[in-house]
Amino acid sequence: MTDPSPAAGKPIRTAIANEDGIDFAIIELFFFAYRDFTSDPDQILAEYGFGRAHHRVLHFVNRRPGLTVAELLDVLKITKQSLARVLKQLIDTDHIVQVQGPRDRRQRELYPTAKGRALALALARPQSRRIRAALEDSGAAERATIERFLEAMVNPELRAQIDIVPAQTSGKNHGDH
Amino acid sequence: MTDPSPAAGKPIRTAIANEDGIDFAIIELFFFAYRDFTSDPDQILAEYGFGRAHHRVLHFVNRRPGLTVAELLDVLKITKQSLARVLKQLIDTDHIVQVQGPRDRRQRELYPTAKGRALALALARPQSRRIRAALEDSGAAERATIERFLEAMVNPELRAQIDIVPAQTSGKNHGDH
DNA sequence: GAATTATGTCAGTACTATTGACGTAATTTC
DNA sequence: GAAATTACGTCAATAGTACTGACATAATTC
Numbered sequence: 375m376t377d378p379s380p381a382a383g384k385p386i387r388t389a390i391a392n393e394d395g396i397d398f399a400i401i402e403l404f405f406f407a408y409r410d411f412t413s414d415p416d417q418i419l420a421e422y423g424f425g426r427a428h429h430r431v432l433h434f435v436n437r438r439p440g441l442t443v444a445e446l447l448d449v450l451k452i453t454k455q456s457l458a459r460v461l462k463q464l465i466d467t468d469h470i471v472q473v474q475g476p477r478d479r480r481q482r483e484l485y486p487t488a489k490g491r492a493l494a495l496a497l498a499r500p501q502s503r504r505i506r507a508a509l510e511d512s513g514a515a516e517r518a519t520i521e522r523f524l525e526a527m528v529n530p531e532l533r534a535q536i537d538i539v540p541a542q543t544s545g546k547n548h549g550d551h
Numbered sequence: 552m553t554d555p556s557p558a559a560g561k562p563i564r565t566a567i568a569n570e571d572g573i574d575f576a577i578i579e580l581f582f583f584a585y586r587d588f589t590s591d592p593d594q595i596l597a598e599y600g601f602g603r604a605h606h607r608v609l610h611f612v613n614r615r616p617g618l619t620v621a622e623l624l625d626v627l628k629i630t631k632q633s634l635a636r637v638l639k640q641l642i643d644t645d646h647i648v649q650v651q652g653p654r655d656r657r658q659r660e661l662y663p664t665a666k667g668r669a670l671a672l673a674l675a676r677p678q679s680r681r682i683r684a685a686l687e688d689s690g691a692a693e694r695a696t697i698e699r700f701l702e703a704m705v706n707p708e709l710r711a712q713i714d715i716v717p718a719q720t721s722g723k724n725h726g727d728h
Numbered sequence: 729g730a731a732t733t734a735t736g737t738c739a740g741t742a743c744t745a746t747t748g749a750c751g752t753a754a755t756t757t758c
Numbered sequence: 759g760a761a762a763t764t765a766c767g768t769c770a771a772t773a774g775t776a777c778t779g780a781c782a783t784a785a786t787t788c
Contacts, residue, residue, distance in 0.1 A: 386665065495571065635768070
């Protein structure tokens with residue numbers, strides 16, 4: 375195991391870099407940035423016995439109160455079987471409540487409780503702090519550049535998901551679409 | 552299950568937004584951007600029976616040829632038991648070779664083979680394409696803004712990991728540190 | 729009334745990760 | 759040179775998140 379087996383290819387000793395004009399710098403930065411971005415809430419979640427999946431559900435239920443199970447699945451891009459356990463735990467622990475859909479009683483609208491709202495805030499706080507620190511010396515122009523870039527990284531057909539909550543508005547309760 | 556249990560908290564019907572000055576916009580954009588950023592290579596990996604863990608290992612072995620197992624663990628922030636299976640598969644499929652460390656024969660230096668280099672490139676290509684598209688109308692200034700932001704999102708004490716491969720240099724073979 | 733839709737659930741599986749324990753070979757320390 | 763440490767590998771057990779497929783129920787639509 376210390377020597378490559380005879381049939382194995384020879385080791386390439388030069389670093390991959392900019393071959394075919396590939397942007398390894400940003401690829402790698404994105405990996406590191408996201409790794410550390412998610413590490414903050416992970417520590418809080420561990421205290422509750424929750425994982426990242428719980429965080430994502432909690433986040434979107436707080437951001438779009440009243441969304442249905444189907445809408446949540448669409449945003450998260452997971453299957454309902456994957457969601458089931460996580461959602462059940464959040465409901466059992468009184469972070470989220472289900473309300474029968476007013477127009478269509480088959481639907482379950484998902485809402486945060488005060489407890490769920492508080493946890494969502496606690497999880498977002500260190501992430502927001504990290505973002506604020508990263509934008510420390512930046513003005514509105516730089517901020518806009520970064521937002522534009524991140525938005526452009528999202529698949530065009532999925533970009534609609536982003537703007538459901540209008541930028542600075544709070545009260546829109548997602549009641550009709 | 553359609554009505555909240557009596558003890559459960561009441562549903563909060565207003566969207567969380569900018570409470571305590573928290574930057575939900577960028578938090579959410581970052582989630583969507585990374586979700587789609589990783590979805591491109593996922594499809595290629597599936598053809599090989601590989602997952603994201605294989606991608607990360609392959610990426611860093613190509614970026615820093617000759618790194619040791621311990622260094623790789625440090626970059627990925629996982630345990631050696633987690634790495635073991637993934638690394639073994641990449642070695643068995645002739646994407647990576649191990650070479651006994653020249654100074655310390657306990658160490659295993661990891662190098663890509665031609666096959667491993669090709670796969671790393673194939674995985675990076677769609678990601679780079681996505682980045683290029685997102686930067687389409689951007690100049691060098693915007694690009695610098697984005698790089699600075701992403702770098703600032705990384706934990707300061709881990710930022711050293713980033714600059715191991717100098718921006719535009721290719722040949723540095725990581726031989727001495 | 730029949731078909732479709734929204735949701736829930738059961739069973740089985742896969743991938744990635746964890747902790748803990750143990751073994752081996754090589755290096756370092758005394 | 760013996761002892762301790764280090765680098766790596768491996769076995770076992772477990773957890774979290776995801777998947778596919780199948781089936782059930784209630785509500786809506788046709």
